[in-house]
Amino acid sequence: MKMQSIVLACGLALAGLGGAAVAADVAGQVMIKDLYARAVPPGQPNSASFMMIKNTSDRDAALVSARSNVSQVTELHTHIMEDGMMKMRQVPRIELPAGQMVMLKPGGLHVMLIGLQQQLRPGDTVDLTLTFDDGSSTEVSAPVRKLQMKMMQGGMKHMQH
Ligand SMILES: [Cu+2]
Numbered sequence: 001m002k003m004q005s006i007v008l009a010c011g012l013a014l015a016g017l018g019g020a021a022v023a024a025d026v027a028g029q030v031m032i033k034d035l036y037a038r039a040v041p042p043g044q045p046n047s048a049s050f051m052m053i054k055n056t057s058d059r060d061a062a063l064v065s066a067r068s069n070v071s072q073v074t075e076l077h078t079h080i081m082e083d084g085m086m087k088m089r090q091v092p093r094i095e096l097p098a099g100q101m102v103m104l105k106p107g108g109l110h111v112m113l114i115g116l117q118q119q120l121r122p123g124d125t126v127d128l129t130l131t132f133d134d135g136s137s138t139e140v141s142a143p144v145r146k147l148q149m150k151m152m153q154g155g156m157k158h159m160q161h
Pocket residue numbers: 048077078088089110111112
C-alpha cells in the first residue's frame with residue numbers, strides 16, 4: 001500500500017484520478033451472472049441458489065457469507081463424494097481467484113437456503129446479500145427456476161464426470 005501511495009503521488013495524482021488512491025472493494029469488482037434459485041414444492045424446507053461469479057480484479061478474493069430474504073439460515077455449501085455418495089458440506093468461504101470465474105452449480109458449490117419461510121415458485125425472486133472477505137457486500141436478486149435434474153437427492157454418480 002505504501003508503494004502504491006508513492007506511485008500515485010509521483011504520477012497518477014497529476015491525472016486527477018480522485019478515486020484511484022482508494023482501492024475498489026471486492027463487491028465492486030465481481031460480476032455475478034446466470035443467477036437463479038431452485039424452485040421447490042410446498043413443504044420442502046431447503047433450496048439452493050446458483051450463479052457464476054467472476055472476480056474481475058487482479059487480487060484474489062473470497063465469498064465468505066450470504067443472507068437471503070426467504071430462509072432462516074443461508075450457508076455456503078459444496079458437494080463432496082464420500083463412500084460413493086454425493087454429500088453436501090458447509091464451507092467457510094468460496095475462493096474467488098483473481099481474474100477467474102467460479103461456478104456455483106448443482107452438484108458443486110452453492111448458496112444453501114435452509115429453513116424456507118415461503119414456497120419458491122418459478123417467477124418468484126430471492127434477494128441475496130453476498131459478503132466478501134474484505135467486508136464489502138453486494139445485493140442481487142435470483143429468479144426462481146425449476147431444475148429438471150434431481151441433483152439434491154443424492155446418489156448422482158454420473159455427475160461430476
Ligand atoms: Cu447445500
